[in-house]
Amino acid sequence: MSPTEPVCSRTELPVVDVAALPGYLHELEQATAYLDESQRELLRRAWAVGAAAHAGQTRRSGEPYITHPVAVAQVLAEQGLDVETLLAAILHDTIEDTPLTRACIAAEFGETVAELVDGVTKLDKLQFRDRQEAAAESFRKMLLAMSRDLRVILIKLADRLHNMRTLGAKDAASRQRIARETLEIYAPIAQRLGMNLIKAELQDLGFRALHPWRHAVLEKRIRTQPLVRREALVQIEANLAQKLAKEKLPHRLISRVKSPWSIYSKMRAEHKSFTQVMDVFGFRVVLRKVADCYHALGVVHATYKPLDARFRDFIAIPKANGYQSLHTVLFGPYGSPVEVQLRTEEMDLIAEKGIAAHWSYKDGGEGPNSAQSRAHSWITGLVESQHATGSSLEFLENVKVDLFPDEVYLFTPKGDILSLPRNATALDFAYSVHTDVGNQAVAARVDGKLVPLRTRLASGQRVEVITAKSSMPKPQWLEFVVSGKARTSIRQQLKHIEHEDAVQLGHRMLDRALEVLDSSLERVPSPRMDSYLHEHHYPRLEALLADIALGNRMPNQVASQLVRGSAASTARGPRERLQSAPDKILITGAERGVISFANCCLPIPGDEIMGYHTTGKGIVVHRMDCPNVADYRKSPDRWVAIGWDRKVSGDFSAALRIEVDNRPGALAQVAAAIADAESNIDRVEYLERDTHIAVLRFSIEVGGRRHLANVLRKVRKLGVVVGVQRL
Template identity: 75%
Template sequence: MTPADPALARTDATPDDGAVPDYVQALERAASYLNAEQRAMLRRAWAVGAAAHVGQSRKSGEPYITHPVAVAQVLAEQGLDVETLVAAILHDTIEDTPLTRAEVAAQFGETVAELVDGVTKLDKVRFANRQEAAAESFRKMLLAMSRDLRVILIKLADRLHNMRTLGAQSPEARRRIAIETLEIYAPIAQRLGMNLMKAELQDLGFRMLHPWRHAVIEKRIRSQPLVRREALAQIEARLAQRLAMEGLEHRLVGRVKTPWSVYTKMRAEGRSFDQVMDVFGFRVVVGSVADCYHALGVVHAAYKPLDGRFRDFIAIPKANGYQSLHTVLFGPYGSPIEVQIRTREMDLIAERGVAAHWAYKAGEQDAGNSAQSRAATWIANLVESQRGTGSSLEFLENVKVDLFPDEVYLFTPKGDILALPRNATALDFAYAVHTDVGNHAVTARVDKRLAPLRTKLASGQSVEIITAKSAVPSTQWLEFVVTSKARTAIRQQLKQLEHEDAVQLGHYMLDRALGAQGTALDRIPMERLDAFLAENRYSRLEALLADIALGNRMPSQVALALAQPPDAAPEAAQAAPAGVPQERILITGGERGVISFAQCCQPIPRDDIMGYHTAGKGVVVHRLDCPNIAEYRKSPERWVPVDWAREVAGNFNVSIRIEVENRPGVLAQVAAAVAQAESNIDKVEYLERDSSIAVLRFGIEVTDERHLAEVLRGVRRLRVVQDVQRG
């Protein structure tokens, strides 16, 4: 039966029929820039792909091969090379058909096989959930991207065609895929400068996620009032006339807003539809950079520019290679006129981004290389950061932070330009310069004035980072950095420092236990130590020491095994010399990971304390009057002597229990009294409450017991407070 729609004719044709389906002909028209040999290779790829996918259908009922060919057509419209188009046609074969990577490499070359393999998802690996699978698939795709940028171009085109044909999916699948597109793939396209693809992905994602909102906004955009259409024509005619009078060859086009851009602006700025649409947009495309600045003067003469709304992305390009002049003019009807001015090459790169690199002929690739090299640098930074993340989900969250491109442009002391996300701090800048600079940062000079590392930066500022060899990251840094590179590097360094602390503490604990056996670690024969490490599967002594510190091995048992000669009786090594000194671990407040403070009693400096060796946690510090002490006394071998150092730095968590009159404004009075004593409040909860009395528990931070006493005195002075105590 012949289909009613001629566009659907012969979709089920295979290479054996001798007929070339319409969808293949459409691809060949889009790829007409290829030579005859390359077009023959493209036809051969379709034959191989159609044979591999024979019998497979999409949910819409079409033969599956129509999808990869459509993906190749999207890329052909971007001007991509033949290897990318062939890989696009075959991108699902390794995953979904009997065709192997080796067969693809044998028929089309190693480069095509590498591209196909890079796009292939990890369906054969078992994951805990769908989110983890998607995150791990993304990590693999990123690593393939780092070897060849074309992998992500195929993946983006694949996602674009899937979004165009998403109607056949279930509502739940449509929503999930739309969210993923808006959160990951559209921002990646934007980060790579591919604005045409980004705009379509965003609009399709919006349509699937909020179909009613999309329909309403689209209808209102289409039904613009006559007054607006006349105003648009008048402004366009005036700008075109002024540019022509100056002898500037140009292309002037009105910019039409998409439903997604209207929707996001309405939400982000709290504007109505009419306020968002009351902005006219034009793009001026000219021949050279000099013409861009000439055209800027012309449009400023035609309409007055709005103060503070000019941006020069030609002198300082965006991180994705985008270049253009942006200005906002005061229109004839009081409405703003947004104008972008750029060269033809800049316009191509703005629309196609990294894909523009392959659209240039040999010897004319400078403009394309800019976007490609910037994208390659970004991906290299992502690859570096993914090595330090613990899980694929954590890595994906870090990448999302980097994908939203509101940027600030900053200068190094040498005049180099760095682009960072909006709200980036001086510490983000330090890590952008180099990981070692970030790890040893102490403070910053912003425009030659000293500023703390948490200072938020603004475009145009000059930043210098002051470092010290002794400086190390702290967990507080994670609270104010915004870039994934900084976050990953800080976490990695904190883990390293915790490991070093664990090794040091484990060394102390083992030495003390060996001392009880009448020996020391440096007196244990190397052969005996190596044999113990091998028997217990430790690659190095440091791993054993860290395990001891974390409570996974008891130091007394390890000491017994090391101190006892192989031929000695088991009892021989157990006799400890009398009077072995019990050296205490002194707590300074700078401990990381292996020494923690119990939440059951919340010890603070000057409290009488003890340490309990807890499996997986290291040494947990308790107060001697902790209610759990009686239980811990049953395991004296786990006790660790600890005490406060003479100088203790930092803030410590403690709870206070306050009984107050139950009336309006009481909570604010108590909070103000705590703040006046220079203490931070972490949390507040009601323990009891009736018509006259309320019992509150405040979680606060103090430096020591004296500071806590000062807070308690300040709260007691309040008339509404009936009782306050540590609790």
Template identity: 75%
Template sequence: MIPGESSSATADGPAVESVPDYMLAMERSAGYLDDAQRQQLRRAWAVGAVAHAGQVRKSGEPYITHPVAVAQVLAEQKVDAETLVAAILHDTLEDTGLTHQALAEQFGETVADLVDGVTKLDKLHFRDREQAAAESFRKMLLAMARDLRVILIKLADRLHNMRTLGSLQSDSRRRIAAETLEIYAPIAQRLGMNMVKAELQDLGFQALHPMRHRVLKQRIGSEPLVRRESLAKIEAQLAQRLTKEGLGYRLVSRVKSPWSIYNKMRSEGKTFDQVTDVFGFRIIVSSVPECYHALGVVHSVYKPLDGRFRDFIAIPKANGYQSLHTVLFGPYGSPIEVQIRTEEMDLIAERGIAAHWTYKHGSDAPNSAQVRAHSWIANLLESQRAAGSSLEFLENVKVDLFPDEVYLFTPKGEIMSLPRNATALDFAYAVHTDVGNHAVAARVDRQLVPLRTKLASGQKVEVITAKSSLPKPQWLEFVVTGKARTAIRHQLKHIEHEDAVQLGHRMLDRALEEQQSSLERLPTALLDTYLAEHRYPRLEALLADIALGNRMPAQVASVLLHHAPEAADGSRPVRPGENILITGNERGVITFAHCCLPIPGDEIMGYHTTGKGVVVHRVECANVAEYRKSPDRWVTIGWDRNVTGDYDVALRIEVENRPGVLAQVAAAIAQADSNIDGVEYLERDANVAAIRFSIEVGDLNHLEDVIRRTRRLAVVHGVQRI
């Protein structure tokens, strides 16, 4: 109950006798609802006021003023009654004694679910504030998947908190403002809610950089008289020509916000005076054909700037935004930005998913913004299932909220949007996780390109797959989408675990064979006792630990055999076991030392390293002498007869120092079917250059072929393996 106000309970629940001004203001904004629905809002306020009785905000106002203000923000967007009721009650589950069941009984299951979706998780369950926020965000997205109205309430809640940020301490203000600019404003943009996005950005900028915000706002307000006069002239000329063409239109002049100007100045390294397109115009017409008609009229009044036209009607943005964008060369040499769209496009551009409840075509079918929002959330949910933690998931979401996008075509002509700098591999994962996992290359506009190739708008992309292909750790270095990154990490963990189990099995078996036993011959009860004593849920976990160097196979074998029945004569003869043979499929748990880069055909040894598994060195490697001091960590290892895969090796090639030589050497290496991973100049003078080539080969014979081909070149003075 609100302090100072009397209340009485009715059969329907608590009621408050006098209605304060803030509630009446919210009801006026919700004037589009019918009487029964407005009565429902009054009941929700009465229940909320009693539940929040005695609670106050940092500003000293009764707490109930906040959820009512959140509902007013939404009422101005003309959302439905259930969303407004949930907004008024959105903090009751977290901050009061009201339960989900009580809400459901009084206002229905839908309202109770919406309130639950917005409710934050208890911070006591987490290590720190950052993890609590990430887990809370994951929960909110799960609720969004069930009902998009959850995010409407959350954004309105954040908007009102930003409007009343002044009552908080400076460190809280900065933290909340940074979170708003990093996550909530981009979410509003992703959902097409430009009005909410613009205010969140402006308030966030003001809280983070108050001085910069004030200076920019003053500069925008005191634009030179000549600029204002030229804008009036442009507006008059555009209006005159549009009217002569018989177009019904609405012409709106607009001013860029301090945040967008600040971002442009910072990203392009410009001063305020150089950011000339501070002003622009929006032309709103009745239909799509009239948009293109109006575009022709505008271009006949002022010449368009080359390369600055964008057609978001034919190719909408990922959030459903549609409009024609053009930049005109206006009087006094200043560019004028013009947007042309229909009334429906304008509504969706301003309100995004919230426009669904305002603009209906005689049905409840979702609009394009809602369809795209659902698709985006479905992709996020797919990635969150594979993400290792809430923090990793939140980082992936931040990546996906990048505002700049490229628009690409599938082979069937469908349009896909990806973040700026997305690669062919990002495209493959956007098509389907399985396509990404088995991708080997791509065709971009019919040209064969590697997976790391960055894509540009308008390109047609086709992914080439192979069943034998699997994700590689290097892929994480060039993908930019959260979906791709999560899928690659998930698959690598899966591959590494399987590889580790197989290698661990071979290593333990070999250690047991040296003591004339094997895993198959060990009694099941004995193995189960060992696993239980060392807290392994199953044998696979022990084998993976052995492969990763966390347990030594010889020690495990000794402990197991210590309790095992002895041979008839009481002895356990020791005989040498076979080498562990590398097949090329153990990349997750066997690594090849960078100091000597072993390849199939080299004589090798293995060294068991905690956490890394077996590290393979060439026997002649300089570091091997040091490792011989720990014989218990040696692993007898060799190459399988049918070893497969590509292996890194480095060559030092001395060449004549003149133009074109590098290309000749690269061509010779390519003709030997070897890939070049890197090129680095080691030494260079006027006549000779020593270059390190990092290449991939299949085995020692393949390497010798590469060396032979390069030595034949007249410009090459010498080739040496590093």
């Protein structure tokens, strides 16, 4: 059959003459030996359809364009992927670049293949120009496409791998952009899906394109390693093989060399020179059973001493991408550390192919710890996360944490294992259990010991979260959580709380403004309220009330428009309305996002205060004796009469100016007195200093004026203190 024949015009698939196939297709034929003849005939038909569709198109290198999708299919065939994935790979560029339609592909090769081609086509349109909003939105779309069928991303990874192999045909700027994109986006995804062979090649090709000189230098240094070390490795390999044979442990012993990218990353992360990165070489021991792995570990440790604290058991506690292996570092001859990995044949397959192993290894690949199920769990979590995040950039920020994992493994009270990113805290653990557990967390028990939520966790610890129904997320939590799920959940809950607080405060402010006009929210006719909301594009009353609290709408103006020019609204000016206003709006200090306290005067409970309505910030609270209040008098419409509620919660910032004798220990005495008064010190700075006197500014936290008075009393009692005053 000629590639130029019309496609999608017959119901039967003609037989393609194997002898007449071009050379580049014979390699795919050899790689697909695991498929039956009918499936391979389908692949030949897909080639014929693809070649006809791409007729006349060439790559930058001058080759026919069809050679690229065939090479992509070959990469996937070497991973043992199913025939549907290979068909989609051969046709993955047809919908976008040729007259071939999705309906045609579905008619010829089935709906699944058409769906895969369509998914890859959408991914091909994504351009990762940078890490700004456009790229972040593209990244979100890519991960959502993965959630529908993991094979979409496998085709995309194979497509990227072949493009990297043929990157030389591109101009220098394109090579840099594509290489950076590969190292930042595609290689981490391959790693997260456990596809280490593809990940390693993507990293090496990306490194070579991005930093050709550095790659060449490192590659040469690896090749010309000292002869002594090479001889040592031969000796180690012989000794290990002999000892394992004596124990009658059937095995494959494979020596390995770290890649230039791996060495470069370690040098950069740990600030080491090449000579300091000693574990460049290592061995992998592949055995039959899990029990053999632990038996072989004992043999290895009896042969060479292990380095302390360098043993990792990823068989008992697999990595998040399903990777399983025993890792140990031996103290070899001539003082060179040598890394040894021990694993079963199945683990070796999963370590190299990741989720692709699901299609090529059918025994035992469906369990809860399989790479396939772990990848699905990860992507399901991402889909849930993207629904909760406010922007693509925030989503990308959260996902990056999961794409570059260095996990800690923790136990729940029931013995279940959870993996979290490095430096995860007890609060991250709480959110990984359940969002509600995180939102209501107050403390945790780690190995039976009570600890605060900000405590960092280490692998192997048993963690129990203590909750209280009254507990709510705090903005400070965002400062110490590291996992994307925790960050997203906290932000979502804080926005919800802030919105509720804004609605309540806006309600009180509008009610107060309406009361001045002898009206109230209940007395505003519904048609008039609905008309106002529609005119100003508010979906409901709550949105208007929140906008008032945030300073985006003035309550007096809203009230006047709602009352529609009543005598009350026209008879009084803004200053008169303020003066004749009813009771003050009372605040507790716990209003989030809509009440803030001015840094110029630092008001605390008990002070006489006023509020200034600021666009986008809500009400900014000032002391009545604040020097800036005089300026605010020029805008009486923005004044808000407020006062302190009977129940005030939280700590409030205050500043003290303290003069002390300039002698050793004076600062420590003042700090101790403030701590004795149960106040926290945020910051201390010297304002003046000479031979005899030092003037310091203490920023502290107090509960109110009484608490502050107690702090002042204790400080004044000190013999080293010359004077103290509140700023």
